[in-house]
Amino acid sequence: MGIKKVSIIGLGALGILFGNHFVKRLPKGDVRIIADRYRIEKYKREHVYCNGEPCDFHYVTPEEPCEPADLLIFTVKYEGLHDAIQAVRHHVGKDTIILSALNGITSEGIIGQVYGLDKILYSVAQGMDAVKVGNKLTYDHMGMLCFGDQKPGIISEEAKSVAAFFDKIDFPYEIDTDMNKRLWGKFMLNVGVNQTVAVYKSNYGEIQREGAARETMIAAMREVITLSEYEGINLTEADLNYWLSVLATLSPEGKPSMAQDLEARRHSEVALFAGAVLYMGNKHRVPTPINKQLFDTIKSIENTY
Incomplete structure (x- = not known):
């Protein structure tokens, strides 16, 4: 059929x-x-x-x-x-x-x-x-x-x-x-990209070039790699590099939906990203300071609405 x-x-x-x-x-x-x-x-x-x-x-x-x-x-x-x-x-x-x-x-x-x-x-x-x-x-x-x-x-x-x-x-x-690993890889990308662009009030171009925003993004992604080992998914630096190569193909002027949400004074999906990372970090007793900082910053922005 x-x-x-x-x-x-x-x-x-x-x-x-x-x-x-x-x-x-x-x-x-x-x-x-x-x-x-x-x-x-x-x-x-x-x-x-x-x-x-x-x-x-x-x-x-x-x-x-x-x-x-x-x-x-x-x-x-x-x-x-x-x-x-x-x-x-x-x-x-x-x-x-x-x-x-x-x-x-x-x-x-x-x-x-x-x-x-x-x-x-x-x-x-x-x-x-x-x-x-x-x-x-x-x-x-x-x-x-x-x-x-x-x-x-x-x-x-x-x-x-x-x-x-x-x-x-x-x-x-x-x-x-191996879709479980692919889902986690995209989750890792979202955790890094969506939140960093939103917090830095920028676009893809800001995190495609070297600088503080890109360092924040990669640090947030590496926290997901650590947690993935505890969850049996086992992401690696190779997965990080793959998703960074996907990021490199995007229009520098573009931006993810989370940044668009905050610009429009809408509540974001931060609970899906940093919220989920913090939950798993607590579960496995793994520190996730970068995602904690991103979570707190985004929540403070939303609290001004």
């Missing part, structure tokens, strides 16, 4: 980026953006733009009965995950494959508790330099989705099906047979 119908929940940077790519290559009704009535009215009234072009999205409310999706993609912020899980119930059938592009290392397990881990392929979005301001998204590099099975060393039929679909629509991807 193959993948034909795709549903996306969460119209942030990744939701717009993925959705815009899909609607240009698939029948409009086969790409469904799930949102509540209020958001849909706003999207239709103000439009949603990707690199200056209006996006021609097909919106559906969570209440609308529909044919289950072949592929369901979560692109919400973490704080919206539990509501999103309930909102997609009409889109999940017995053969639905679920991808979560959320930051952090916990969303797959949370979704799997409701719909079954057998439906989920672990995934990581990487290499994007998208910036979303209001209803307008701009990017230079689309990046890719890296996905694979929870169990290492295999490529399931579900993974092959998603790969065949992405080949068909020319969507950049990579299959990884």
Whole structure:
């Protein structure tokens, strides 16, 4: 049968980026953006733009009965995950494959508790330099989705099906047979990049060149490497260098969502990053002073709202 119908929940940077790519290559009704009535009215009234072009999205409310999706993609912020899980119930059938592009290392397990881990392929979005301001998204590099099975060393039929679909629509991807390590690697990158750029009120360019910001970023990432050993993941300096090479491909003028959140006086996902590092540090009695400093600084900024 193959993948034909795709549903996306969460119209942030990744939701717009993925959705815009899909609607240009698939029948409009086969790409469904799930949102509540209020958001849909706003999207239709103000439009949603990707690199200056209006996006021609097909919106559906969570209440609308529909044919289950072949592929369901979560692109919400973490704080919206539990509501999103309930909102997609009409889109999940017995053969639905679920991808979560959320930051952090916990969303797959949370979704799997409701719909079954057998439906989920672990995934990581990487290499994007998208910036979303209001209803307008701009990017230079689309990046890719890296996905694979929870169990290492295999490529399931579900993974092959998603790969065949992405080949068909020319969507950049990579299959990884050790997704736990990939998820932790992206987590390490987020811990370093997102928080440092937010605290230094800068952009990717600031941490791509030598200086205090880059030193802070790398120190925060090395704290994740230490914790990964206690968690059985065993990240290394080679993994650090890989993710630094991914960072080097991004537009210097771009910035991660956390920096955009603080600029807009929104609460950030610091609990997913430094918060998680501090929790694991306490659990394993491992000091994490750089992440403690980043956490405290970001919280102090948020407390001024």
